[in-house]
Amino acid sequence: MKFKQITISVLATLVLATGSNLAIAGTLTGGATLPEQIVQEGTSIEQLARAAEQVQNQLQMLLNEARNLESLPTNFVNQITGQLGQLTNIVGQGDALSYAGQNISSQLSSEYPGYSNGVNYQQEYQNWNNTTSQNIQNALQAQNLASNQFATQSQALASIQSASQSAAGRMQVLQAGNQIAGMEVKSIQHLQQIEMAQNDARLAYEKQKLTEASQQNSISQQELGTFLGTGGQNAMGSGSNINLGNTSQFNPE
Numbered sequence: 001m002k003f004k005q006i007t008i009s010v011l012a013t014l015v016l017a018t019g020s021n022l023a024i025a026g027t028l029t030g031g032a033t034l035p036e037q038i039v040q041e042g043t044s045i046e047q048l049a050r051a052a053e054q055v056q057n058q059l060q061m062l063l064n065e066a067r068n069l070e071s072l073p074t075n076f077v078n079q080i081t082g083q084l085g086q087l088t089n090i091v092g093q094g095d096a097l098s099y100a101g102q103n104i105s106s107q108l109s110s111e112y113p114g115y116s117n118g119v120n121y122q123q124e125y126q127n128w129n130n131t132t133s134q135n136i137q138n139a140l141q142a143q144n145l146a147s148n149q150f151a152t153q154s155q156a157l158a159s160i161q162s163a164s165q166s167a168a169g170r171m172q173v174l175q176a177g178n179q180i181a182g183m184e185v186k187s188i189q190h191l192q193q194i195e196m197a198q199n200d201a202r203l204a205y206e207k208q209k210l211t212e213a214s215q216q217n218s219i220s221q222q223e224l225g226t227f228l229g230t231g232g233q234n235a236m237g238s239g240s241n242i243n244l245g246n247t248s249q250f251n252p253e
Contacts, residue, residue: 049188056181058083063174101125115205121198132187139179
């Protein structure tokens with residue numbers, strides 16, 4: 001799979017391509033109705049938040065081992081790259097879910113005009129995506145990781161593994177990965193807040209419309225009852241008392 005070329009460091013694979021994320025987002029909700037998409041979005045974000053916490057815990061454990069153990073396990077580098085690979089997937093899925101959220105926002109705006117009460121949820125999702133990507137790059141720069149051009153995910157992962165071979169490289173990669181994992185946990189929690197706020201706005205809008213429809217129906221029923229109970233009967237009564245004038249001329253003498 002080709003990824004958009006961007007300037008990043010040895011953890012460059014954590015910043016995935018827009019085109020790829022859009023494709024992933026399409027598979028998350030493809031063929032589903034809007035209510036189904038909303039449920040899928042909320043469930044997927046909740047699951048992703050748990051996965052991010054697990055990866056953060058694992059990376060923190062590996063970082064503690066690298067700091068405290070004199071002799072590291074022989075598969076330590078593989079453990080690092082394995083956890084970073086999972087973190088890569090989490091970042092990519094988060095991006096994809098933000099694009100799916102934008103798509104849902106667009107559909108909601110069409111089907112429920114005014115539901116957002118002035119909040120641009122599409123922009124909220126886009127801002128989330130931009131902020132997350134920038135935070136990742138800032139974390140990499142904070143560890144003084146060299147910038148390189150990576151056209152594919154495999155190239156980036158190979159560079160990660162290469163950097164992990166030395167003690168200094170391992171610490172840099174682990175510290176950056178641990179920092180990014182922590183930020184990703186908070187970022188996904190924020191994404192969840194955006195999704196919940198949007199869903200709450202939709203539900204409030206639907207409730208308002210149902211209330212308005214119920215009130216309108218009640219008014220119509222009252223008006224009909226008033227007509228039948230008073231005006232309708234009066235109209236019928238006045239009709240039965242119509243003065244036909246002198247009818248004697250029609251009676252035979």
